[in-house]
Amino acid sequence: MKRESGLISLILILLVITIPVFFFSYRYLLNKRANEIFGANIEKLSPTDDASVSSTAPEISKGSETKLNVSADPKEITYLKFNLANLAGKDVMSAQLNIYIENGKNVTQKVKLVDSSNWNESTLNFNNKPLLGANIANISTKQFGKYLKLDLTNAVKQNIGGYLSIGIEHTKKVGYSVYASKESVGNQPFLDVLYDDGTVPTPEPTPIPEPTLETGYCGDGVRKGTEECDGSDFGGLSCQSLGYTEGSVSCSSTCLVVRTACTSGSTSEIITVDYSKDNGPVTNRATGFIGAFTDTQPPSSLYLAVKPKLHSWNTSYGNVNRTLQNGIRFQLKLHNMSLIPSTATGDWSKWENHVKAKAQEALNKGYTNVEFDIWNEPEFESYWVGDIDERYYQMWNRAYKAIKGVSADFLVAGPSSTSVGWTKGAFFTRARADGTLPDVLTWHELNDGSNLYNNVINMRAHYRNNGLPTPKITINEYLGAGYRYRPGVIVRFMSEIERAQIRNASKACWQEGGTWNCEIHMDNTITYPDQKPRSAWWTYKSYADMSGIMSSVYNSNSFKGIASKDSNLKKGYILIGNTAASTDVNINVININQAPFYSTGSTYLVDIKRIPNTDANPLTAPISISQNRITPNNNVLTIPLSNVQLYDAYFITITQ
Numbered sequence: 001m002k003r004e005s006g007l008i009s010l011i012l013i014l015l016v017i018t019i020p021v022f023f024f025s026y027r028y029l030l031n032k033r034a035n036e037i038f039g040a041n042i043e044k045l046s047p048t049d050d051a052s053v054s055s056t057a058p059e060i061s062k063g064s065e066t067k068l069n070v071s072a073d074p075k076e077i078t079y080l081k082f083n084l085a086n087l088a089g090k091d092v093m094s095a096q097l098n099i100y101i102e103n104g105k106n107v108t109q110k111v112k113l114v115d116s117s118n119w120n121e122s123t124l125n126f127n128n129k130p131l132l133g134a135n136i137a138n139i140s141t142k143q144f145g146k147y148l149k150l151d152l153t154n155a156v157k158q159n160i161g162g163y164l165s166i167g168i169e170h171t172k173k174v175g176y177s178v179y180a181s182k183e184s185v186g187n188q189p190f191l192d193v194l195y196d197d198g199t200v201p202t203p204e205p206t207p208i209p210e211p212t213l214e215t216g217y218c219g220d221g222v223r224k225g226t227e228e229c230d231g232s233d234f235g236g237l238s239c240q241s242l243g244y245t246e247g248s249v250s251c252s253s254t255c256l257v258v259r260t261a262c263t264s265g266s267t268s269e270i271i272t273v274d275y276s277k278d279n280g281p282v283t284n285r286a287t288g289f290i291g292a293f294t295d296t297q298p299p300s301s302l303y304l305a306v307k308p309k310l311h312s313w314n315t316s317y318g319n320v321n322r323t324l325q326n327g328i329r330f331q332l333k334l335h336n337m338s339l340i341p342s343t344a345t346g347d348w349s350k351w352e353n354h355v356k357a358k359a360q361e362a363l364n365k366g367y368t369n370v371e372f373d374i375w376n377e378p379e380f381e382s383y384w385v386g387d388i389d390e391r392y393y394q395m396w397n398r399a400y401k402a403i404k405g406v407s408a409d410f411l412v413a414g415p416s417s418t419s420v421g422w423t424k425g426a427f428f429t430r431a432r433a434d435g436t437l438p439d440v441l442t443w444h445e446l447n448d449g450s451n452l453y454n455n456v457i458n459m460r461a462h463y464r465n466n467g468l469p470t471p472k473i474t475i476n477e478y479l480g481a482g483y484r485y486r487p488g489v490i491v492r493f494m495s496e497i498e499r500a501q502i503r504n505a506s507k508a509c510w511q512e513g514g515t516w517n518c519e520i521h522m523d524n525t526i527t528y529p530d531q532k533p534r535s536a537w538w539t540y541k542s543y544a545d546m547s548g549i550m551s552s553v554y555n556s557n558s559f560k561g562i563a564s565k566d567s568n569l570k571k572g573y574i575l576i577g578n579t580a581a582s583t584d585v586n587i588n589v590i591n592i593n594q595a596p597f598y599s600t601g602s603t604y605l606v607d608i609k610r611i612p613n614t615d616a617n618p619l620t621a622p623i624s625i626s627q628n629r630i631t632p633n634n635n636v637l638t639i640p641l642s643n644v645q646l647y648d649a650y651f652i653t654i655t656q
Contacts, residue, residue: 063121071176088161095156106175114165186434276591277552288506291518487649491577
């Protein structure tokens, strides 16, 4: 009986220990899954004000200091204030104060509500400090150099829509602690709030892998992949025995290829459009520009006609009204080396005031489409002078803090480097440690576009492997100087960007005629001074003319493409580009019965237009190649193109 009693006691002890652990673990996981599944959101709030007051300097305000002090003797109290206006009408699930403790001794403290939020850090002192109210959390630690995490859920719920003011005071006769303030470089305090606003947020789109078709062709004597027959598998007959040679268009009515359609010759390439695979609505995510555009230059007849989704680079708000009126995101560049001190410990006030002024202007004027790109291409001395060392990260952290200090809702973009390796490596490591990772991750792809998709996939995996949510990604400059005019390479970038499902992107601008005035030639897409469209502009115009739902495209080695189908207009659109030697290509539109223009037994009108590579010369319009009716065979519509030239693009529309 004693042994049984001992066993029961042991079980009870284990239950007492494990049930709370299970409960809090379950609560954490539940909140995590709620965020992933049920539409919950996490908002990171920086304090609007924080300061400590001291009995030894009762009339001194310390709001600009980088430290927050709490001590028993002399009496020092720390105050923090958070604006909860953005949480109005939202169901708060949890709220956690994160405050970094640098050092201390005999740390036994209480976190209390402050009776009034009518104070600010620039005037707060010991004599005018507001009274402390109810105790809401306790602090007791012997570990330093880390974030303390305090549950303030109930206090936040009670102050939704207003301000939460808290004070931290020491409860013993001796002891002290030093915390990092919002003015510190790194390790600033913040409030993590998990809430449900009743909506299901749109997640970062899942990237679309490059589909891989089975190799082989009709007549190679081996049945492969989706070939219905080949070799001796159909009634003992091979394609060759029926009198057809390798690479012929069709072996026979009894030897068919569904996906890997037979080519008209062994040297032809195949690009396949699959109308059964939907990849979301047409967004024109690959159309964007950089440079000192204004509200009138380049002309709206050229600029808005290509439906841009992003404008970046401006160091002023010159083009903001036109972008705001037309639903275009605007990334404001903040870099200005003349405002940066020569050392990391120098005077940063000019830089901080510059950043705050730009952010405050956006807030005051209601520029809701603005994102703040802190610095452009720090690896180049034309932008950042000197090594990327502590001074650079001081610059970054101070700008990040200044922007969020004006509005926690503002989006910070960066680092806008040409090195995806540095972005994923040194920058990520430091910014994560300092709590200043950008809201919108940006880098440049100034090349031929062949690695963009893999770079995006690897970056997302890097974030996941480090326990972070998938970042918003913008490629805010793409296309190398040697490809600035070339339609075929532009289409390859469009294909990679669409497949990677990034947020948006901007075409790079390259020097022309000794000038970098990108607005006069619209990032190399129009001539100047007469401003006539080049073939690059017509490539973006064709992309803009696509509508409906994006469809999967199976690219070849030389050809990349994008496709869509529009149920309202009953049309299909295909845009392809050649990035290699001149060759023939067959475009196989498979699962044609899933197209909005499909009708049993019908032929289809296929309109083919060529966008030749005119380099810097103007192009009046794409060249009409043909308008023919084509009959599908076994649910496949084959569109042959002959002698497609290097860097040319083709725009194809299909109707009934």
